[in-house]
Amino acid sequence: MFGLMMNAPLLVSSILRHAEAYHATTEIVSRTTEGPIHRYTYADLARRAKKVANALQRLGLKQGDRVGTLAWNGYRHLELYFGSSGSGFVCHTINPRLFREQISFIVAHAEDKVLFVDLSFVPILEAIAETLKGLKAIVVMTDAANMPESGALPELVCYETMIAGASDDFDWPVLDENAASGLCYTSGTTGDPKGVLYSHRSTVLHAMAVALPDVMSLSAVDAVSAIVPMFHVNAWGMPYAAPIVGAKLVMPGPKLDGESLHGLFEQEGVTMTAGVPTVWLGLLDWMDAHGKKFTSLKRVMIGGSAPPPVMITRFKKLGVDPRQGWGMTETSPFGLASALKAKHQSLPPDQKLPLEAKQGRPLFNVEFRVDGSDGKPIPRDGRSFGALLVRGPWVARRYFNSEPSPAHEVEGWFNTGDVVTMDEDGFVQIVDRTKDVVKSGGEWISSIELENIAQAHPSIKEAAVVGRPDERWGERPVLVVQLKPGTNFSRDDLQELYTGKISKWSIPDDVVIVDELPHTATGKLLKREIREIVLRDGSGRSPANEVTVN
């Protein structure tokens, strides 16, 4: 027997209609790519999003067609979010920081019909102009006065000119809530980027969840600044969550340095913000150097990668409540948030910090499972670890236009690729990536745990741990280190370093000393190459010889 409630689909356009009707005069403030601060209201956003919708119709797009964007966080990007998804197209946000070949690949793979591009990113498109032949238009998100001349892309369209000619009368279509609304590619360290195709339903449910008190805690008294880019998993849902609750929205444009952010937050009375640790480090350092404080900021959400615990402490000293959030492109992104429970409130700060430094506990609607090396659920003791799997209404069930991926091998679940612990309260801590964990005799050894211990040794400048194939155990851990000038490190030092700190079978079998460890462009250890170094080094060579590879 079915309930007798109204059939009201969850749609992105409903978010805009709500803000237009009930938060018409609430402000949206943007630092523009052109320079000046721009301010208008949700009513203005709604009016211009309708112009965008009409302009897209006029380009001859069909329902489900992808509308690509390469843009910073600002009001025009917001108009595209709602104008495209709201009218039945798919808003495809492209990360301009990817390699140009990847951008070419993504535009082609998504079959984008039109690209919208901020002034800053026109040179990227010029560089790949040859690969952009099939598009109906490339629209520069600026006004006529700021339109660039482009030899490589002679037919650039001006955004303001385009929408000036479009009507602001538009009835948002009533779509199926499972219709696609957004597309975002994730670029792993291997293989081509993979597209995650969000639905209206997943977008709305995730945005409601993000606004809850234990996640971002958003309301109509807030001024919310989305610092995480709108090309990173839809700025973690903030462009949707803010209009749902009627919060003022503050957009930083391209300026993410400490001085610019602090100035913007103070000027606009920002109460809540969210972004990655790198950006916050810049902000905190600039504030320290200039003796600045926050007068309005109350909460900060930190995600993308784990913040160092000292960052949590630094925000608290500034009177700001920091909260960690964990997610992936495939999870819309939020699956975990680190809000403490009632039972933790009376803990002393030094006992709160280790909990706050964890990635967090599950949001309602997102279900997790942690499978140990034997494929069975691990004990929820905060120490045992296993592979993190997730499912829920805002988790991807497959990638766009791709073969089934190994991440979806377990029926009904998505394998995050993270190896984690979980405690009895549901707090999850990432200990490694699945591909980096050392699988020894059926047990898993966290490379990160061994690296952190090695990193504290006075002789070691940088340490990596990888698995080396082993006939008896499958794999055994090997420590690879770059030493500080004028120091030594022997096998005896290895034993001494680890004994008593970890179980005996987890202690690396061997140590290899190198001049320098290989890194990715963003500074992460290149484990694949380090594994090759270890293989080349062979198993018989003793570090007592102080062998230096490379």
Place this chain on the structure above:
Amino acid sequence: MFGLMMNAPLLVSSILRHAEAYHATTEIVSRTTEGPIHRYTYADLARRAKKVANALQRLGLKQGDRVGTLAWNGYRHLELYFGSSGSGFVCHTINPRLFREQISFIVAHAEDKVLFVDLSFVPILEAIAETLKGLKAIVVMTDAANMPESGALPELVCYETMIAGASDDFDWPVLDENAASGLCYTSGTTGDPKGVLYSHRSTVLHAMAVALPDVMSLSAVDAVSAIVPMFHVNAWGMPYAAPIVGAKLVMPGPKLDGESLHGLFEQEGVTMTAGVPTVWLGLLDWMDAHGKKFTSLKRVMIGGSAPPPVMITRFKKLGVDPRQGWGMTETSPFGLASALKAKHQSLPPDQKLPLEAKQGRPLFNVEFRVDGSDGKPIPRDGRSFGALLVRGPWVARRYFNSEPSPAHEVEGWFNTGDVVTMDEDGFVQIVDRTKDVVKSGGEWISSIELENIAQAHPSIKEAAVVGRPDERWGERPVLVVQLKPGTNFSRDDLQELYTGKISKWSIPDDVVIVDELPHTATGKLLKREIREIVLRDGSGRSPANEVTVN
């Protein structure tokens, strides 16, 4: 094109599974009907709800069958909520305060297959025992030691005995999210009670919305006390919202007097509560009389009927943030909540109060429309008024097993029966019921507004305004008053009373003086009978004669 997210239905069982997995040790505290305080955890709730599910299966119920409850707020009622809805049955909460004939009607109309009843309400069922022949079982929600002897109902089953024999191993079925999950009857002043059939989807979406900062603002640091009964629109969603966020849940059982509530709140560290003005008046008066304060309570949600503004002020003086919520059984219930916006924060208290005294502004997902007397949308000026219509995923599209109702006459909308104003920020204020508004010359006159003005006159003890048929205007307002002893009230007084306070055409044509105004059992004016008094009184008789009718 469809999105590629997982097909994860929104289910009541998911709420319980979330709390069981991630808030296992969080407490549920109940004042029992038997007397003592009972405490256990979400893990215990989940275990016993599974026993309930197995026991219901054993009774031979089929999917969609209704499980009736007549019970206070407590842990066993909670087990029934999840045990019945979670396993595919419909949890039908029955209001024990209704007339016995209505309860008989409701049990028969809902075709309840089994009734669960608190000790306090066994006498109600005994009184209607003749009408309960078709039930598979009547289960008393107590243990063997407290089981009553009943002549009228000789085959009463003991709840604890029943579930003691049931396994706590149960896999919650994966249902369609549009399956019915709950049933609640609303009793108007006319006609038979009408059933609203909630779905899993509507229940989950509403519970998520209720937890948002601008509604109840619920999180894992809260201890939430559901004072509004679980037989009143599912205690406004709190039994679902608390486990969604992992809040401690505190249930008052039958004791709703000021002393009991204050004691419970203090003892259990309650931070947030919700209920009707009558209960809060009792609590506030008792606290005043005994010089008591709150040490943990931070927020109170007031709904069911509009609180007098002084109640808002009294809560604030006690350091508690009061918030009004508006809803109906047909709207799950919440559609409006009175949280102020950022722009209101700096207003002085006397300018905040009139806003806080309004019923509130729309929650996301609930859309409103206010049609003036001409059927067109009214200006959003906070003064013009019209009929309030509503739609959304947690609004009823029709009543259970009933003919289409006039409330659903406008396609796609539910007519609330309220006449309201709305301001530019979306704040709604109820000015009358549609059936009580006086329709004069195409304009609507609020009977409540005229009554409030009359109520302030020194001679008037109680006032009512109703419409009298009028050939030229359709209807004209007539004031009907009970005077204070030894006072007079003439037509001249009538003119003087209203002149300058309202537009001239709204001033009542006539005044009728009565010994006493007729009321419903719950103290509301019986407008239908008052209209008859006015008709009997005729239009030619002058109040200057001091005519007394009845």
